[in-house]
Amino acid sequence: MTIAEQVVKALIEKNWTISCAESCTGGKLTGAIVDVADASKVLEASIVTYSNKAKQEYLQVQEATLAQYGAVSEETAREMAIGIAKANHAQVGVAVTGTAGPGGGTEEKPVGTVCFGFYVDGRVETSRKEFGDLGRNVVRAASVEYALQKLYRYIQNRA
Numbered sequence: 001m002t003i004a005e006q007v008v009k010a011l012i013e014k015n016w017t018i019s020c021a022e023s024c025t026g027g028k029l030t031g032a033i034v035d036v037a038d039a040s041k042v043l044e045a046s047i048v049t050y051s052n053k054a055k056q057e058y059l060q061v062q063e064a065t066l067a068q069y070g071a072v073s074e075e076t077a078r079e080m081a082i083g084i085a086k087a088n089h090a091q092v093g094v095a096v097t098g099t100a101g102p103g104g105g106t107e108e109k110p111v112g113t114v115c116f117g118f119y120v121d122g123r124v125e126t127s128r129k130e131f132g133d134l135g136r137n138v139v140r141a142a143s144v145e146y147a148l149q150k151l152y153r154y155i156q157n158r159a
Contacts, residue, residue: 007148014155017092018043021096023050024097061076061079078117096143098112098114098115125150125154129146
């Protein structure tokens with residue numbers, strides 16, 4: 001069973017729905033969930049918000065958060081996850097924002113830096129992972145796998 005299948009199964013068992021807010025993954029996380037036959041039982045809606053303006057308009061990310069921490073930050077990922085869950089009345093919201101490359105990195109946030117937000121049944125967790133400059137599509141695929149693995153653990157820990 002794939003990790004996406006495990007996530008969908010766990011969501012079905014809890015009778016929870018999920019929505020995703022994606023930036024650098026461009027819909028790949030939602031696509032991995034949709035690849036599972038029973039996805040329609042749990043997936044509410046997802047959105048790709050690539051620009052800061054879209055993050056603010058559709059996910060209620062605060063302008064001050066973006067100004068202080070930037071789009072690639074755990075703080076922004078947190079607000080994205082909460083925003084997508086609340087907008088869709090979902091028990092689970094997952095957010096991914098990062099710099100997949102080849103450009104766009106800084107010394108503080110090098111190419112391959114991705115931040116994640118997980119809103120699970122009212123509780124929010126965030127994480128930051130530096131995958132390295134492995135190539136745009138490798139970073140994106142690794143981000144999806146990481147997000148699903150972390151999400152599965154968070155769902156399992158919410159009894």
